[in-house]
Amino acid sequence: MDAVSIKMYDKFGIVLRIETTTNDVSQFRHYREVQRHDGSRESKVAPMKKNIYSLYILAQLLKDSNRRYLEFISTFDDPxxxxxxxxxxxxxxxxxxxxxxxxxxxxxxxxxxxxxxxxxxxxxxxxxxx
Structure with missing residues (x-):
């Protein structure tokens, strides 16, 4: 998924570990305060910035993707x-x-x-x- 990837690890043959990583957070959009060229500020949905203020929201997005992926693979039948x-x-x-x-x-x-x-x-x- 472009700069986002979901990785799956089998830790010691007993623990499944899911990890979502990204190199470009700007493809995510969230509601934040945006400064215009004229200096005014407004709150709107805009691309995420790579800074400390976006860290919590990014962590939630990636955590949700891990959860959805785990829900998806849990539907697989065991043959x-x-x-x-x-x-x-x-x-x-x-x-x-x-x-x-x-x-x-x-x-x-x-x-x-x-x-x-x-x-x-x-x-x-x-x-x-x-």
């Missing part, structure tokens, strides 16, 4: 549970001296089995709601 379930249903199993092959999701025959199971479960749901 690890699905990966474990996929491995469980795909791996072959041996039980009571008999082996059973796992499902192959790229196999046409296995796809037909899932279609029949889906149809049966859908039919049973329709009859339960009546």
């Amino acid at each position: 690890s549970d699905g990966i474990k379930k996929l491995a469980k249903i795909s791996d072959p199993v041996k039980k009571d001296d008999r082996s059973y092959k796992g499902f192959n999701f790229f196999s046409h025959a296995d796809q037909k089995i899932f279609e029949v199971l889906a149809r049966v479960s859908l039919t049973s749901m329709v009859f339960k709601t009546r």
